[in-house]
Amino acid sequence: MAISDMTPDNAMAAKLTSLLQRARELKQSASIDPPLQVSELVTDNEPLLGHLISDKDVRILAVERAAKNIFYGNLGSIPITDPSFVEIWNLLDILQYCGDRDLSSQQLVLLLIEELLDSQSISGCRYVFSYLESRREAIxxxxxxxxxxxxxxxxNELLRRLSRAEDPVFCGRVYIFMFQSFPLGDKSxxxxxxxxxxxxVTTFEEYLQDSMQDGNQMQVDEGRTEEKVKDQVNTGDAAAKPAESESIDKEKSxxxxxxTLYPVFWSLQHSFSNPPRLFEEENFKQFQQSLEAxxxxxxEAETVSATADLDRKKGAKPRAEDEFASTFNPKYLTSRDLFKLELSDLAFQRHILVQALILIDFLLTLTDKSxxxxxxxxAQKAMQYSFTLGEExxxxxxxxxxxxTNYLQExxxxxxxxRMxxxxxxxxxxxxxxxxxxxxxxxxxxxxPPDCLGAKSGAQGAVKSHVLKLVNQSRGLEYMSTDNAQRRLAKLKEADSFILPSAESYAKSIQMADLDLEMATTEEERQELEEKKSSSTWRGLRLSSKNRLRSFDRAEDGKGGLERLFQPGTWIEATGEDNAATATGPEVRDTVPHQRADEEQRADELSQVTTQ
Structure with a gap:
């Protein structure tokens, strides 16, 4: 019987079965990756599913029924770890391809994956979620x-099944998949x-909670009585006891x-999970006392890191990154027998104190100033609270x-x-x-595109009008024809206007700038004098390089470089010769002019290079 003579459901099931047979030949691998290339299952002239049923609604319903029959048939007979389970991965790839081209329902592949997750154990869900991660971009x-x-x-259903304490990595994969699937501003x-x-809800043994206040008061009274007896018996020792020791003993008492601390400590979790309960004065005071205690x-407790202790037993060096990676435990045990050990665990302390910081930040948003x-x-009404935190x-x-904060930084x-x-x-x-x-x-x-082109043309027009405005305002060389311009031109021809100044004049200019700096009153004036001083120093050093290059070792950056060149010095400092050289006779002295000539020649070459 031909496919056209079948019912829509049977025809669609036969077509999907034939596509899966071709998929076995095309994809030889039995793993999830690589994805099946569905477009290669049919030729260019052969349609995938559209030619079987022309009506869209009927076709979508037929594809869904046929796909579920094949899906449940394989799911009941093939375990997920079996290599032949690739038949289901291929079926999901085909349905995803059809959903993108409106040949079937777009959410059909996700509905089947949801059914697949419900049918598997946690270990099986890891395989299913690996498929979901590898096809995320296509989905x-x-x-x-x-x-x-x-x-x-x-x-969300998968997260409810997972344990955050036993499967933290898997939970993280699910959260990352959700973050990557939804936009950052999605309101879901x-x-x-x-x-x-x-x-x-944190459950713990509350048998000491009723007598907590009496026990605490009795403990303080007993401590005070003990101190009083000790003071009466050992009067001399108490007088010699340092004040620091007294404060430490008082803090310990x-x-x-x-x-006593056990029910007080675990009662903090009620406030951490439901902060609005602190709006009642009685609950707030209890929270204050519990957190301070x-x-x-x-x-007081001697903190010990569980990971560091384990590494110490094994003889390995503790590493900070390993400690942070292995102390993740969002749900601690509340057994009374473990409480003393938990108080000494550094990771446990940090976990509780970070919860306290989160709650305190929430309370500080309810001050009158905030x-x-x-x-x-x-803000929306759901985020506004009538409670206001008092000044005290x-x-x-x-x-x-x-x-x-200070304790966490220790x-x-x-x-x-x-910092994290x-x-x-x-x-x-x-x-x-x-x-x-x-x-x-x-x-x-x-x-x-029209807005982009309009903004571009507008910017070009604004720049063009600005350039035309500057051109219209320019006067060219017309000002040279006035009498004032003639006088300025004659002044430029004077000998003093083109004579090269001396380096000594720049040194004097620097000295005058130093005097003016002492008298400067504003920051702008100081900045202007500093710029003038820097310019004069550079120009003076450039001129001095022609005939005083040998004395440059006396100049120090930031300590009067140019002025030190013109300080009075000995002939030995200027020539660099010692007494032994001068005592050798005229033969050595006759070489000095030649050295000076060579130095002047090198200075001239250096000044020419600097000028260029």
Whole structure:
């Protein structure tokens, strides 16, 4: 039976099957890459699918049904690691080619990839996503809203399945794919309503939270009682104790112990995930006490890097880049038994303190001064809060931020780490401001050719009119015919006007400029005198090179170069001869004029080269 005698679905399935058979011969490789060259599957005169069904809607529906039948048939029988699974990759390439030419639905290939991701384990999803990354440019070449929605949905579903702690690299690949698929100013990822991630709940043992305040008060009282007893027993030792030791002991007595700090510390996560809860005064005070106690405990604990400790056991030298690369752990364990070890982990401390910096920056945007900025007044209502941070709370926020900043910069690579954090937070502020301004588009439309040509001709016309104006204002040599011009011409013929000045005159000019500099009152006057002095120095040195070249070693840059040439010196300094040479008799003295003649000749040659 011919293809034309079949039903539309069967005819389309037969055509796709024949194309896949040709694809096996054309692409010998069983891997994802290189992509299948679909245009080579048919000859120039042979259409791909359009000749089977003339009606567009019927053809699109038939291609979708036929493709799904072939897709599910192979998916149920072939594992993704099998070399014959290349049949599905070839089918997806054919459907992508047909979608770009409006022979099938444009989002059909993405819908099948979404089904493929749902049917695979995490290891299988890596293969599927590798295919998606290799075909990204072809998929997003003809963008439409339907394709964008499918890309956004399948990526978000995949991220929900992945663990950020166990699969951080795979999560990063998904995020990068989304960033490359959508424009930077796309509103699908900007959280226009300003919602916080309140679903990120941190569970911990709260059995000490009820007695936290009593326990803390009892600890402080016991510490004070202990100090009082020690002062009564050891009066002489207490008198001799330095003030610095007393302050250290007092700070240690105010520090919470591990059991008391445990619920206080982990309660910070409630504020980190939902900052608006701090708008209540009671919650804000609790946050202040918790953050201060945490920072104090961090400073007291002896920090140890897990990677550095492991390298030390293996005998390898620790490297800063390895430490940063291996300490990524966005979800820490909240077990009470691990809490003491976590407090000593440098990466753990930095993770918590960076969260605190993010929250403090958010609070500082709610001060009275920040709310008076123009962009805040024009912000969307979802980003405007009725809460205003008071002056006392603002001072506390600035102070604790400075303390955290200083602590993060401690250590060998502390400044480098804080520089990265500060750069990210600075860019995040610009991102928040852009959101508050209703996300104005980044991109601008291209200038049309008529506008470009009009601007070019307008610029040429403006320059041409300016040149004509200058030509009309010029008077040529007509001014030479006046009596005043004749007097100026006669003055130019005087002997003094073309006699070469002496180098001594420039040296005197420099001395006068130095005197004027002492009396100068304005910066413009000083600059003018400095330029005059530099010009006179250059001209004087150029003239002195003819007959005083040998004395140039006395001139120093910036220390009166020209003036030192005319200071009174001995005949030995001028000729460079010593006493032994002068004591040898007239034979040696007779060579001096010859040396001078040679020097004058070299000076004349040098001045001619300089003049040219």
């Amino acid at each position: 997003i070449a003809n963008n439409n809203k339907n394709k964008d929605l499918v890309i956004l949905r399948l990526c 990822s900007v959280n226009l309503r300003g919602n916080f991630h309140v679903e990120n 105010d520090t919470m112990d591990i059991d 945490t920072l104090t405990k961090f400073k 709310k008076k900025k123009p962009y805040y007044a024009n 709370d603002t001072e506390w926020a600035l102070g604790i931020k400075t303390s955290i 250590g060998t690579e502390g400044k480098f780490y804080y 954090v500060d750069t990210v937070l600075s860019r995040d502020k610009n991102w928040v401001r852009w959101k508050m301004e209703n996300c104005h588009p980044f991109t601008r439309d291209r200038v049309s």
